[in-house]
Amino acid sequence: MPLLELEGVEAAYGPLKALHGISLGVDEGQAVAILGANGAGKTTTLRAISGTVRTQGEIVFDGKRIVGRSTESIARHGIAHVPEGRGIYSELSVRENVLLGGVTRRDRKAVKADVARALTYFPRIAERMHQQAGTLSGGEQQMLALARALVSHPRLLLLDEPSLGLAPSFVSGLYGIIRKLNQEEGLSVLLVEQNAKIALASVQYAYVLEVGRVALHATSGELEQHEGVRASYLGY
Amino acid sequence: MANFFQHVVAGLANGSIYATLALALVLIHRATGILNFAQGEMGMFATYIAWSLINTAGMTYWLAFAITLVIAFIGGVGVHQVVIRPFAHRSELTVVIVTIALLGILNGAASWIWSPQEKFFQSPFPLRVIHVGGVAINIQDLGVIGVSFACVTVVFLLFRFTRLGLQMRASAVAPETSRLLGIRVVAMLSIGWGLAASLSAVAGMMAAQALVLSPNYMLVVLTYAFAAAVLGGIDSPVGAVLGSYILGVGISLLTEYVGWLGVSLQLPVALAVLLIVILVRPAGLFGHVVVRRV
Numbered sequence: 001m002p003l004l005e006l007e008g009v010e011a012a013y014g015p016l017k018a019l020h021g022i023s024l025g026v027d028e029g030q031a032v033a034i035l036g037a038n039g040a041g042k043t044t045t046l047r048a049i050s051g052t053v054r055t056q057g058e059i060v061f062d063g064k065r066i067v068g069r070s071t072e073s074i075a076r077h078g079i080a081h082v083p084e085g086r087g088i089y090s091e092l093s094v095r096e097n098v099l100l101g102g103v104t105r106r107d108r109k110a111v112k113a114d115v116a117r118a119l120t121y122f123p124r125i126a127e128r129m130h131q132q133a134g135t136l137s138g139g140e141q142q143m144l145a146l147a148r149a150l151v152s153h154p155r156l157l158l159l160d161e162p163s164l165g166l167a168p169s170f171v172s173g174l175y176g177i178i179r180k181l182n183q184e185e186g187l188s189v190l191l192v193e194q195n196a197k198i199a200l201a202s203v204q205y206a207y208v209l210e211v212g213r214v215a216l217h218a219t220s221g222e223l224e225q226h227e228g229v230r231a232s233y234l235g236y
Numbered sequence: 237m238a239n240f241f242q243h244v245v246a247g248l249a250n251g252s253i254y255a256t257l258a259l260a261l262v263l264i265h266r267a268t269g270i271l272n273f274a275q276g277e278m279g280m281f282a283t284y285i286a287w288s289l290i291n292t293a294g295m296t297y298w299l300a301f302a303i304t305l306v307i308a309f310i311g312g313v314g315v316h317q318v319v320i321r322p323f324a325h326r327s328e329l330t331v332v333i334v335t336i337a338l339l340g341i342l343n344g345a346a347s348w349i350w351s352p353q354e355k356f357f358q359s360p361f362p363l364r365v366i367h368v369g370g371v372a373i374n375i376q377d378l379g380v381i382g383v384s385f386a387c388v389t390v391v392f393l394l395f396r397f398t399r400l401g402l403q404m405r406a407s408a409v410a411p412e413t414s415r416l417l418g419i420r421v422v423a424m425l426s427i428g429w430g431l432a433a434s435l436s437a438v439a440g441m442m443a444a445q446a447l448v449l450s451p452n453y454m455l456v457v458l459t460y461a462f463a464a465a466v467l468g469g470i471d472s473p474v475g476a477v478l479g480s481y482i483l484g485v486g487i488s489l490l491t492e493y494v495g496w497l498g499v500s501l502q503l504p505v506a507l508a509v510l511l512i513v514i515l516v517r518p519a520g521l522f523g524h525v526v527v528r529r530v
Contacts, residue, residue, distance in 0.1 A: 050416060075418035087413035089406055100406050103399050104418040152417065 001063070003028045003188050004049070004156055009057035009067075011041075011048045018044040020212040021057070026156065031182040031189040033199040033220070035233055036209035042192040043084055045209070046158045049190075050074055050081045062155065076104060080154035084161050086145040090134025094125060097133045097144055101151030111151065118150040121177050139170035146177070157181070159191040163198060171195070175202045196233035200224050208233075241371040243488045249377035249446075250460075251484020252384035257439035257461035258468070258476040259388055260432035265470050267408040267428045268320070270331045274338035276458030278315070278433050279440030280451065281342045282308040284350050286441055287357055287449055297360040301441060305434045312433025313426045320429070321422070346451040357444035380442045387438045388477055391431060395473070404428055459503060460484075463510040469523025478522060483509065 002025035011019040019041045026032045034042045047053040049061075051071045059067045066074050075081070080101075089097055098118070102111035119126040122143045128136065136144060142162055149157055162178070163171040179202050181187045193199035200206060200220040208216040208229065216229070223229045257275060264272045282304050289300035319338055323331050361379035365372045395401035406414045407424035414421050439461070440454060447453045460483060468479025486509075487502050497505065513520060 052412065052415070071415040072418050072420050075416055081416045083413065083416060087410065087416065089410055089413070091409050092405065096402060096405075099399075100402060100414075100417055100419075103403050103406075104420075148417070 002026060003030075003062060004190065005058070005060045006045070006049070007058035007060075009045070009048050009055060009059060011044050011053045011055045013044075013053065018053070018212055019048060019055075022048075022209070022212070022214055024207050024214065024217070026188055026190050029182075029186040029188055030205060031178070031191070031203040033196075033203040033206040034190070034192045034209060035194075035196045035199060035206055035223075035229075036215075037232075038194075039211070040209040041212040042209055043160055044212075046081060046083075046160050046190070046192055049158060050079065072104075075152070078153075078155035079158060080149035080152045080156070081158040082145045082149050082160060082162070084164070086141050088133050088136070088141045088144055090132065092133055093129070094131050094133050094136065094144060095129040098125070098129070098148055098151055101148035102153070105153070110153070114151050114153050118147040121150070121180075122147045139166045139174070142166060142170070142174060146174070150181075154187070156188045156190065159189065161192055161194060163193060163195045171198060178202055196229070200234075238370045238372070239492070240489075242373070243492045244485055245371075245373050245377050245381075247485030247488030248481060249374075249380045249484070250488065251464070251481040252381045252388075253439050253442050253446075253457060254461045254464045254484055255388055255477040255480035256384045256435050256442070257457060258465040258480045259391060259473055260435040260439070261461060261465050262470060262473050262476045263391075263428050263432045263435075265465075266473075267404070267425050268331065270328050270335065271462070271470075272432070273332065273335045273458075274315075274342060275335075275432065275436050276440075276454035276461070277339045277342035277346075278308070278312065279436030279438075279443075279457075280454040281346055281440075282311070282433070282437035283357065283440035283444045283449060283454075284346050286437070287350070287355060287444075290358065297358060301360070304437050304441065308433040308437035309430040312430035315433070316426045316429035343451050350451075352451055355449040357441070357449040359445035361445075376445070380446070384438065384442060387435060391435065392473065394431075400427070456503060460506050463506040465520075466510050467513050467520060469520025472520060472523045475520050475522030479520065482521075 004026040006022055006024050009019055009022045010017065022045055034045055036042050044053055048055040049059060051069055051074050055067055057067065058065065061077060061079065066077065098115060102114060105111050124140055125144050125147050133144060162174055175198050178189060182189050191199065200223055203220050206217065206220050206223050207214050257279065260275050261272060264270065285307055286300045286304040289295045289303060290297060319334060320331060323334050359376055361376045364375050366375060395405060403419045404424045404427060407419055407421040411421045439457065443457050444453065464480035464483040465476040467483060468475030483506060487505060490497055490505060491499060491502060
């Protein structure tokens with residue numbers, strides 16, 4: 001049984017329908033990418049999972065139906081969502097941002113251990129703990145958002161366009177860490193990405209969305225060879 | 237010189253009452269983006285409850301004080317859940333109008349329950365004067381300064397050093413992100429309203445012993461607290477508290493040393509300060525600009 005399963009999921013912003021029945025799954029320990037052009041419904045799919053958009057259909061996480069639950073209760077079930085634009089509290093310190101990842105967990109010792117573990121992945125963040133988070137560069141903010149998500153000790157990590165607006169060196173460093181978390185620590189990941197090349201190199205399976213529907217899905221190896229995917233998203 | 241210091245202490249006593257109420261205003265403004273015009277009346281209503289606990293139920297002052305803070309907290313949570321939340325998705329102007337309606341309701345209810353006649357609200361502090369280096373200081377003033385300062389400090393420590401405070405600050409600046417982190421944002425806002433109501437109750441009880449208890453006595457205090465919060469920075473808790481002390485001492489000294497000003501021009505001076513600050517420095521004296529990189 002998959003860790004996360006979406007079945008015929010529809011979502012709308014007011015009268016505007018963004019998803020027309022999406023079905024996809026993420027297995028325990030798997031990394032999955034959602035690819036597609038602007039407006040295909042990638043971000044909305046993540047928002048449907050987190051309950052921040054009006055959603056119909058079936059979403060089952062860890063055997064429990066989560067459609068219609070509050071966003072905070074979905075998060076407490078073990079889904080860490082790093083939103084588009086990273087969602088950094090720029091007024092607060094870097095340290096406070098990191099601690100907010102574990103602020104609702106009861107076991108403070110485990111949180112402490114998770115903070116230490118997250119910071120080993122991001123030494124740059126560890127050096128800047130007392131700075132105001134708004135003073136970090138874009139790449140550092142993305143690292144901070146990822147570190148904060150790890151502190152929540154998630155069972156599933158949702159990443160929305162982690163490469164957006166970052167310098168190429170930052171992007172490869174970031175995806176190196178995502179791969180490590182997935183392959184060495186067995187963390188399940190569902191990520192949305194415009195940069196199909198780096199995404200396909202980092203995940204095992206991918207879905208291609210077109211105007212709110214799944215147009216195509218296969219292993220990342222198959223998609224890298226697929227004519228249409230190569231022409232539309234990989235550019236060779 | 238002794239006269240000067242005497243007026244500084246008296247000004248600090250007034251300022252610390254404004255500080256307690258101004259901090260409540262800032263808490264609500266940061267969390268909800270609105271000015272709560274009913275903040276003073278929430279304190280007034282709580283003070284009437286304290287009056288009943290002391291004079292009808294026969295409690296000692298400090299027991300009534302403590303119970304009133306708890307009742308005010310519950311009342312503040314109730315106001316948020318019942319009166320404010322139904323309008324949460326409306327414009328900020330709508331919510332401000334709701335607080336003005338609440339002002340009228342609380343004011344009318346207090347007149348109806350306790351009658352509009354002025355009441356004597358006892359002070360927990362002795363009405364004595366001590367002399368420190370030739371300066372005559374009212375013990376009551378010292379008591380007011382101490383109680384307000386203690387309450388303000390507790391609130392600061394809560395926000396600065398506890399997980400609850402961190403969640404409350406996070407919910408105020410970015411509710412959507414906070415939900416994604418599992419924070420119960422609505423509950424945090426309710427706790428904020430509860431804390432603000434308790435602070436207002438402290439301001440109400442401290443002000444009532446200096447003035448007299450009547451349904452309208454907090455309106456003037458609220459005006460000073462507004463002026464002080466704007467002076468210090470409506471988004472800066474530290475600024476609002478410092479602004480309150482500055483305003484309290486400033487007005488006390490002005491009334492003493494600028495003869496023609498007199499007592500009747502105190503409030504206009506406070507309002508003039510408010511207008512000038514809004515014109516010249518909208519962020520207030522201590523309001524800081526957040527550094528953002530896009």
